[in-house]
Amino acid sequence: MHLAEQTTLIDTREAELHVSQLLEAVKRRNPGEFEFHQAVQEVLTSLVPVVAQKPAYAAHAVLERLVEPDRLLSFRVPWQDDAGRIRVNRGFRVQFSNAIGPYKGGLRFHPTVNASIVKFLGFEQIFKNTLTGQPIGGGKGGADFDPKGKSDFEIMRFCQSFMTELSKHIGPDTDVPAGDIGVGAREIGYLFGQYKKLAGAYEAGVLTGKDIGYGGSLGRKEATGYGAVYFVEEMLQHAGSGFRGSTVVVSGSGNVSIYAMEKAMQLGAKVVACSDSGGFVYHKEGLVLETIKRLKEVEGRRIADYVEAHPEALYVEGCDGIWTIPCEIALPCATQNEIGKTAAEALVLGGVRAIGEGANMPSTLEAIEVFQRSGVLFAPAKAANAGGVSVSALEMAQNSARLSWTMEEVDGRLQAIMHDIYRSCTEAAEAYGTPGNLVAGANIAGFVQVADAMIAQGI
Numbered sequence: 001m002h003l004a005e006q007t008t009l010i011d012t013r014e015a016e017l018h019v020s021q022l023l024e025a026v027k028r029r030n031p032g033e034f035e036f037h038q039a040v041q042e043v044l045t046s047l048v049p050v051v052a053q054k055p056a057y058a059a060h061a062v063l064e065r066l067v068e069p070d071r072l073l074s075f076r077v078p079w080q081d082d083a084g085r086i087r088v089n090r091g092f093r094v095q096f097s098n099a100i101g102p103y104k105g106g107l108r109f110h111p112t113v114n115a116s117i118v119k120f121l122g123f124e125q126i127f128k129n130t131l132t133g134q135p136i137g138g139g140k141g142g143a144d145f146d147p148k149g150k151s152d153f154e155i156m157r158f159c160q161s162f163m164t165e166l167s168k169h170i171g172p173d174t175d176v177p178a179g180d181i182g183v184g185a186r187e188i189g190y191l192f193g194q195y196k197k198l199a200g201a202y203e204a205g206v207l208t209g210k211d212i213g214y215g216g217s218l219g220r221k222e223a224t225g226y227g228a229v230y231f232v233e234e235m236l237q238h239a240g241s242g243f244r245g246s247t248v249v250v251s252g253s254g255n256v257s258i259y260a261m262e263k264a265m266q267l268g269a270k271v272v273a274c275s276d277s278g279g280f281v282y283h284k285e286g287l288v289l290e291t292i293k294r295l296k297e298v299e300g301r302r303i304a305d306y307v308e309a310h311p312e313a314l315y316v317e318g319c320d321g322i323w324t325i326p327c328e329i330a331l332p333c334a335t336q337n338e339i340g341k342t343a344a345e346a347l348v349l350g351g352v353r354a355i356g357e358g359a360n361m362p363s364t365l366e367a368i369e370v371f372q373r374s375g376v377l378f379a380p381a382k383a384a385n386a387g388g389v390s391v392s393a394l395e396m397a398q399n400s401a402r403l404s405w406t407m408e409e410v411d412g413r414l415q416a417i418m419h420d421i422y423r424s425c426t427e428a429a430e431a432y433g434t435p436g437n438l439v440a441g442a443n444i445a446g447f448v449q450v451a452d453a454m455i456a457q458g459i
C-alpha cells in the first residue's frame with residue numbers, strides 16, 4: 001500500500017502518546033532550549049486530532065521531521081567599534097523547512113539571541129508562512145549583537161561582517177531574510193549593500209523590508225501592526241463588536257507596536273498605554289502617536305521622554321505593570337513571554353475581551369490557558385502577526401516582476417490575506433473539533449499544507 005494512502009485511524013490516546021513521546025525526545029535532543037520546547041509543545045499538542053484522523057502523517061514521520069530544522073548555522077561575526085577595538089558576536093540562521101517555498105523569516109539583533117530563540121521563531125515561521133497562502137518556507141536568524149548605543153558606522157560594520165558569512169547561504173530562491181527586533185530599514189540597507197557587493201549582482205529579492213527607493217514595498221513597514229489589527233477586528237466583528245470605542249493597551253513602541261496603535265486609532269479605539277524595555281507610559285486621554293513616532297522613529301529616544309511633551313501622562317519604570325491597566329483589547333507587540341499567568345489574570349480582572357498577539361509568542365502557555373478559560377477572544381501570533389511576512393512575499397513578487405504596487409493595492413491585498421487567514425483558522429478549528437479555538441486552528445491550518453507537501457516530495 002502507498003504510505004500516503006494509509007487509512008487505519010489512530011485512536012486519540014495513541015495520537016496523544018505519539019505526540020508526548022516526541023515532545024520528550026525534542027526536550028532531550030535540544031537541552032536547555034526552553035523557548036523552542038514551548039513553541040513545539042504548543043503546536044504538537046494542538047495537532048493531536050489531526051494525527052488521529054490522518055494516519056499518513058505518523059506513517060511518514062512528518063512531525064519527527066518537522067521538529068528538526070533542515071540546518072542550523074552558527075557563525076563568528078568579528079567587527080571593529082569606533083574606538084578601534086575588535087569585537088566578536090555570534091550569528092545564526094536556522095533554515096527550518098522549505099517544503100512549500102524558499103526559507104523566509106526575519107533577522108533579530110538583540111543580546112538575548114541564541115539557538116533556542118532562533119529555533120522557536122523559525123519553527124513558528126513555518127506555519128505562519130503557510131497560513132499566508134504565499135509560497136514561502138520557514139527560517140529565522142540573527143545575532144546576540146546589541147544595537148543600543150551603537151553609532152551608524154558601528155551598525156554598518158557589524159551588518160557587513162554578518163552578511164559576509166550569511167551571503168553564502170541565502171539567495172532570492174534559497175532563503176530570504178527580513179527584519180525583526182533590532183533590524184529595521186537601516187540594517188536591511190547595510191546588509192543588502194554588502195550582499196550586492198559579494199554576489200556581484202543586483203538581486204533585489206534576496207532581502208525584504210528594503211527602503212522604497214531600491215526595491216522595497218509600500219506598506220511593508222505598516223504591515224505587521226496593521227495586519228494584527230485587521231485580524232483582531234475580524235475576530236471581534238464575529239463576536240458582535242470591534243475596535244470602535246474600545247480602550248486598548250499595546251506593549252512595545254517599535255515597528256509592530258507603532259503601526260498596531262495607528263490602525264487601532266484609525267478604527268476608532270483609544271490607545272492608552274505603550275512601553276519599551278525600560279517601562280511604560282499611561283495616558284488616560286489617549287496616547288499621541290506623533291510624539292511616539294518622533295521619539296522612536298526619528299530621535300531614537302526612550303518612551304520615558306513621552307511625559308516631557310505630555311506632562312498629564314504617567315511613566316512607570318518596569319514593563320509588567322502595563323497589563324494591570326484596565327482595557328478591553330490588549331495587543332502585546334514587544335517580545336516573547338511578556339504575558340505570564342499573573343499578567344493574564346490581571347488583564348482578565350481589568351475587563352479584557354480580546355488579545356491580539358503582534359509579537360511572537362508573547363503569551364506563555366499558562367497565560368493562554370487563563371485567557372481561554374475566561375472566555376477571552378485570543379488571536380495567536382502565527383495568525384495575527386502574519387501580515388508582515390505576507391507583505392514581504394508581496395515585495396518578493398514585485399521584485400521579480402520588476403514593478404511597484406501602490407499603497408492602496410498592497411493594503412487591499414493585506415486585508416484580503418488577513419481575512420483569508422482568519423477564515424482558514426476558524427474552519428480548521430471547526431473541522432478538528434475545537435470550534436473558536438484559533439490557537440489550534442492556526443497550527444492545524446498551517447501544518448496540513450506543509451505536511452502534505454512533505455509527503456508529496458518524499459523523504
Ligand SMILES: NC(=O)c1ccc[n+]([C@@H]2O[C@H](COP(=O)([O-])OP(=O)(O)OC[C@H]3O[C@@H](n4cnc5c(N)ncnc54)[C@H](O)[C@@H]3O)[C@@H](O)[C@H]2O)c1
Nearest residue numbers: 180181182224252253254255256276277319334359360388
Ligand atoms: N517586524 C516585523 O515585521 C515582525 C513580524 C512578525 C512578528 N514580529 C515580532 O514582533 C515583536 C516586535 O518586533 P519589532 O519588529 O516591532 O521590533 P522593534 O525592535 O522595532 O521593537 C521592539 C520593541 O519592544 C520593546 N521591548 C523589548 N523588550 C521589551 C520588554 N521586555 N517589555 C516591553 N517592551 C520591550 C523595545 O523597546 C521596542 O520598543 C517581536 O516579537 C517580533 O518577533 C515582528
